[in-house]
Amino acid sequence: MNNGCGTPQAGALSGRATLAEAILRRKHRWGEWLVERGIFMVSLSAILMIFLIFIFVGREALPVALGRTNNARIQKPIVAAEIPRLSPEKLAAYLGMTVADLKTYDADTLRQLVELKGQELQDIGNPDARINTTSWNMMTEPYRWHGYDKPEFIWQPVSEIPKFNIIPLIIGSLKATLVALLLSVPLGVGAAIYVSQLARPSVRETVKPAIELLSGIPSVVLGFFALIVLATMLQTVFGYESRLNAFVAGVALGLTVIPIIFTISEDALSSVPKAFTHAALALGASPWKAAWQVVLPAAVPGVFAACVLGFGRAIGETMVVLMASGNASIVSGSIFDSCRTLTASIAAELAEVVFGGDHYRILFLLGALLFAATFLTNLLGDVVVHRLKLKLEGSR
Amino acid sequence: MPFRRKRTDWQSLVSTAATGVMTFSVVAMVGVILGNIVWNGAAQMSLHFIFGGTKEGMFDAAHAGVFPMIFGTVALVVLMTLGVLPVGVITAIYLSEYARSTSAVTRVIRGAINNLAGVPSIVFGLFGLGFFVQFVGGGIDKVFYGGQLNYGKPALVWAAATMAVLTLPVVIVATEEALRAVPKGLREGSMALGATKLETIWRIVLPQALPGVITGAILAVGRGAGEVAPIMFTGAAYFLAHLPSHLSDQFMNLGYHVFVLSTQSPDIERTKPILFGTVLVLLMLTFLLNLAGVIVRARIRARARQANG
Numbered sequence: 001m002n003n004g005c006g007t008p009q010a011g012a013l014s015g016r017a018t019l020a021e022a023i024l025r026r027k028h029r030w031g032e033w034l035v036e037r038g039i040f041m042v043s044l045s046a047i048l049m050i051f052l053i054f055i056f057v058g059r060e061a062l063p064v065a066l067g068r069t070n071n072a073r074i075q076k077p078i079v080a081a082e083i084p085r086l087s088p089e090k091l092a093a094y095l096g097m098t099v100a101d102l103k104t105y106d107a108d109t110l111r112q113l114v115e116l117k118g119q120e121l122q123d124i125g126n127p128d129a130r131i132n133t134t135s136w137n138m139m140t141e142p143y144r145w146h147g148y149d150k151p152e153f154i155w156q157p158v159s160e161i162p163k164f165n166i167i168p169l170i171i172g173s174l175k176a177t178l179v180a181l182l183l184s185v186p187l188g189v190g191a192a193i194y195v196s197q198l199a200r201p202s203v204r205e206t207v208k209p210a211i212e213l214l215s216g217i218p219s220v221v222l223g224f225f226a227l228i229v230l231a232t233m234l235q236t237v238f239g240y241e242s243r244l245n246a247f248v249a250g251v252a253l254g255l256t257v258i259p260i261i262f263t264i265s266e267d268a269l270s271s272v273p274k275a276f277t278h279a280a281l282a283l284g285a286s287p288w289k290a291a292w293q294v295v296l297p298a299a300v301p302g303v304f305a306a307c308v309l310g311f312g313r314a315i316g317e318t319m320v321v322l323m324a325s326g327n328a329s330i331v332s333g334s335i336f337d338s339c340r341t342l343t344a345s346i347a348a349e350l351a352e353v354v355f356g357g358d359h360y361r362i363l364f365l366l367g368a369l370l371f372a373a374t375f376l377t378n379l380l381g382d383v384v385v386h387r388l389k390l391k392l393e394g395s396r
Numbered sequence: 397m398p399f400r401r402k403r404t405d406w407q408s409l410v411s412t413a414a415t416g417v418m419t420f421s422v423v424a425m426v427g428v429i430l431g432n433i434v435w436n437g438a439a440q441m442s443l444h445f446i447f448g449g450t451k452e453g454m455f456d457a458a459h460a461g462v463f464p465m466i467f468g469t470v471a472l473v474v475l476m477t478l479g480v481l482p483v484g485v486i487t488a489i490y491l492s493e494y495a496r497s498t499s500a501v502t503r504v505i506r507g508a509i510n511n512l513a514g515v516p517s518i519v520f521g522l523f524g525l526g527f528f529v530q531f532v533g534g535g536i537d538k539v540f541y542g543g544q545l546n547y548g549k550p551a552l553v554w555a556a557a558t559m560a561v562l563t564l565p566v567v568i569v570a571t572e573e574a575l576r577a578v579p580k581g582l583r584e585g586s587m588a589l590g591a592t593k594l595e596t597i598w599r600i601v602l603p604q605a606l607p608g609v610i611t612g613a614i615l616a617v618g619r620g621a622g623e624v625a626p627i628m629f630t631g632a633a634y635f636l637a638h639l640p641s642h643l644s645d646q647f648m649n650l651g652y653h654v655f656v657l658s659t660q661s662p663d664i665e666r667t668k669p670i671l672f673g674t675v676l677v678l679l680m681l682t683f684l685l686n687l688a689g690v691i692v693r694a695r696i697r698a699r700a701r702q703a704n705g
Contacts, residue, residue, distance in 0.1 A: 032594045036494065043490035045483050046508040046568070049561050050515075056526040057519060190418035198412050199419070209690050210423045216686030217429065218622025219517075220651045221675055224658050225429055228668070255429075258422055288408035309514065316516025318625040319651075323659060343518045343625075350525075350629055367522040371515060378514040382507060 057371055060364035069134045071162065071358045078118070080111045128161045134358050139164050155329040155340065157349060157359045164362050166369075168329040172246065172339035176321050177314040179250020179335055180257050184314075185307055187254075188261030192303075195262075196269040197277070197291035208266070215259035223323035226252035231324060240336040244326035247335045252320045257310040264309060268302020268385070269295055271392055301388040305381040312377035316370055318343040342366045430679070437676025440669045446677065460670040462677055467639050468552075468647035469681065472627070473617045475556035475643075476563065481613055483560075484567025488612075491568070492575035493597055513565035517625040524558030524630035525550075546644050553643040555631030562626055563616035570615055570693065574608015575601060577700030611692040618685035622678065624651040634660075650678040 063069050078086065078094055086094075092102045095113055105113070128146045131138060142151035145163070156163040191211060195204050231248045240247070272295045280290035296303070326338025327348065346363050353360040448461025487505075495502040533547035533554060547553075578601050586596040602609075624632075633646040634656055640647040654674050661667035 029592070032592055035594055039486050039490045039494065042483055043487040043495075043505060046487065046505060046512055046564060049564065050508045050511055052527055053515065053519065053523045056531065057522050060522075060526055187418050187422055190415045191422050194412075194415035194419045198415060207419055207423060209694070210426060211419075212690060213683070213686060214422070214426050216618060216622075216683055216690075217426075218624070218651055218678065218682055220622065220624045220654050221433070221679060222429075224654050224671065224675055225433070227658050228664075228671070229432060255425065262422070286405050286408035288405075288412045292411065312514050316514075316518070318516065318518040319655065323655065343516060346518050346522065347625060347628060350522075355530075364522055364526070367519050371519045374514050374516055374519075375511055378511045379507070382510050 053371065057364055057367050060361055061368045064134055064358065064361045064365050065368070067135055069358055069361065070132045071134050072130055072132045078114055080114050083107070083110060083114060126161065131161070133162055133164055134362065139166050139362075141165075142167075153331050155345070157362070158352075162359065164359075166342075166362075166366065168331050169340055169342045169345050169366065171331055172325065172329065173315050173321075173341040173343070175246040175335055175339050176249045176253055176325060176341055177311060179247055180253035180314040181307065181311060183251060183254035184257040184261050184310060188258045188306070188310070189265050189303055191258075192262050192265035192269055192306075193291055193296065196266050197295055198287055211262050212259055214255065215263075217255075218319075219256055219317060220319040220323075222252050222255055223320040226320060226324035238336070242326060242336065242338050244324055244338055245336050246325060246339040249321045249325035249339070249341075250335065252324050253314050253317055256317055256320060257314050260313050261306045261310040264306035264385075265299075265303045268299040268306070268388060271302070271389070272298045273392065298392070299388070301384045301391075305384040305388070308377050308384070309381040312374040312381070316343060316374050318347050322347050342370055433672060433675050433679060436668075436672040437679075440673030441676070445670075445673055460673075462650065462653070462670075462674050464636065464639055464648045465650045465653045465674070466677065466681075468632075469621050469650045469678075471552060471640065471647060472556050472559065472631075472649065473620045475553065476559040476620045477613055477617060479557060479560035480563050480567050480616055481609075484564055484612060484616075485571050485609055487564075487568050488571035488575055489597060489602075492572045493593070493601065509565045509568055512561070513569075515562075517562065517623055520558055520562045520626040521629050523561070524554055524626055528554040528557050529630055549644075550629060550631045550646055551644040552631050552640050552647045555627040555647070558626045558630045559620045559623065562623065563619050566616045566619055567612040570612030570689075571605065571609050573693070573700075574605040574611065574696055577608065577696050578604040607692055608696050611689045611696070614685050614692075615689040618682045618689060621685070622651055622682045624649070624655055627652060650674060650681070654678060 058065075078091075083091065088099050088102055091110075091114075092099045095102070095117060102110075126146050131143075133139075142153050142165075144151040145154065145161075153165045153167040154163040155165050155168045191207075195207055195211075199207065226248055227244070230252060231243050234248055234251065235243050238247075269291075276294050276298060277287075277290045280294045281287070285293070321341045322344040325341060325344060327340045327344055328338035329340040329345075330337060332339075346366055349359070350363050353363065445461055446466070447463050449464050487509075491502065491505065495505070529550055530548065533549065533551065537543060537546050537548040541547075582600050582604065583596055586600045587593070591599070627649060631646055632649045632652040636646060636648055654671065657667055657671045657674060658664070661671075
């Protein structure tokens with residue numbers, strides 16, 4: 001096990017020998033250079049992964065995002081005589097099959113299929129059948145559907161006329177996240193102030209790991225707990241109607257966010273130089289006043305970043321909301337109504353969609369929106385924490 | 397002002413007490429959740445439950461066993477660790493030993509790691525489906541199997557790969573922390589004896605940081621064993637009669653099973669005992685791992701403070 005490594009004895013025997021050895025070894029260093037390049041390349045993998053996620057989630061969502069899809073049931077009917085002049089892609093899309101499938105039919109069968117399709121189109125009486133429900137307008141604006149008496153936001157991807165309005169899902173996500181933050185910000189920041197500034201060291205050493213262990217509970221377990229235990233408990237206390245709702249989901253979601261807000265806030269508060277506290281105490285402030293009026297204002301950017309990152313985590317959390325929110329895609333202002341979130345829609349629906357279909361692409365679009373939202377919140381949180389670090393290190 | 401300080405400062409007292417109550421209410425919540433699960437789950441624990449398979453009556457407490465799910469979860473995290481550990485450790489080595497903290501590349505790498513840690517788990521699921529299952533798996537089928545469906549579908553190996561990407565930040569952060577905790581003097585001593593930088597890292601720094609590397613792996617495994625959203629479309633199965641025997645097989649998983657049991661059961665009251673039992677097994681697995689990780693990490697931090705302070 002001594003290959004290449006300079007032996008200490010050689011240095012003791014003769015200076016010239018080690019010099020020669022060093023020169024000799026220098027020649028062979030290209031191997032190490034290669035390894036070090038390799039280490040650098042591997043360290044770029046995190047960047048590569050972010051890039052790949054961006055590409056591969058975006059790729060599936062792109063046709064919908066750019067408005068290239070059209071799922072209107074009634075299009076201009078194709079007359080059988082036109083078949084030879086049409087491109088196979090267009091004909092396949094018209095008949096609702098793949099190009100490969102199309103090639104398995106002979107000209108006669110194709111003509112019959114086209115005639116049948118024309119017949120079918122004539123029979124559809126629903127005026128909504130003319131609408132391309134995958135356009136951005138239909139996905140974001142209310143519309144008065146056939147049989148409804150006023151314009152509404154509707155997410156109903158599996159029905160005769162699939163309706164893909166994403167507003168109910170965004171509202172659902174925001175509702176659950178809001179409840180989660182209302183619970184976790186006061187608790188997380190309060191606990192961080194107490195643990196980092198006011199508690200005795202012995203208390204700190206036991207409480208901190210206990211709260212951090214909360215982040216070790218898998219979200220599916222918290223979802224299960226919310227569904228089986230918490231939902232019934234909260235319903236008895238508050239007496240609302242629907243057992244699973246945004247409130248239950250939000251409370252359980254808050255449990256997943258508390259450790260994040262606590263850890264980051266605690267870090268920020270602890271990194272404020274102790275001299276600040278000592279100076280305040282020397283001027284006669286109580287420990288609470290030193291913490292509240294001196295340390296907290298200095299660490300405010302860190303606490304803000306903690307809340308931003310907590311928001312990112314809450315809006316991206318899946319299992320808890322999938323299990324505890326009730327998953328009804330309704331637009332309502334009440335937190336005691338059932339809600340369906342972006343994440344839960346993806347999780348619940350992706351298993352049953354046609355690969356490459358409109359619904360599939362729209363679910364990827366939801367994923368891309370989530371990715372963009374968390375990417376931005378993370379970036380914001382990062383920048384704020386970095387600035388705070390520079391500021392506090394500068395003032396030391 | 398100083399004369400009036402003798403009076404009891406009620407505001408400070410009440411506020412301190414309030415934050416104290418907040419802190420302990422969080423701890424109490426953790427206690428209630430865990431206590432509830434342990435209390436209800438312990439009744440279901442038996443050798444048959446842990447080592448038995450589910451043949452009939454998946455939702456029925458008398459027949460249920462979770463061995464296939466334990467097997468699937470363990471297989472998943474082992475494969476995941478094989479994938480994530482080398483990449484994570486090498487990245488950490490670069491960041492702690494080579495990178496200049498001010499350079500733009502380093503900041504971009506750190507930004508990417510932080511971002512990766514914040515990507516919603518369901519997006520990893522979409523990514524795994526779009527990239528690993530369809531692009532990589534579909535590509536393998538096209539090139540090696542002449543288009544026959546082998547790897548281009550949800551499979552154990554793709555779930556593990558997805559999970560490896562998800563846990564990459566965990567391994568990097570833990571390993572880097574451990575590498576930084578190795579005293580500078582050791583590196584300087586090694587270099588002074590004529591070892592090259594790479595030799596120093598390989599023979600001196602890395603062995604010293606081994607507990608930290610193991611912590612990173614443990615934390616990653618704890619995370620990987622509990623995540624469900626990323627594997628829902630990349631390999632986890634609702635029910636399988638046989639254990640997975642090949643990388644391209646689907647598998648059952650404890651976390652996914654908890655989800656299935658609690659949302660698909662026809663009679664939740666009858667399923668509850670198995671549900672609590674399964675949750676307890678899952679918690680024991682992830683929790684013990686996390687606890688171990690937290691303890692080793694706290695020790696490393698304390699040692700780093702001594703070494704550098």
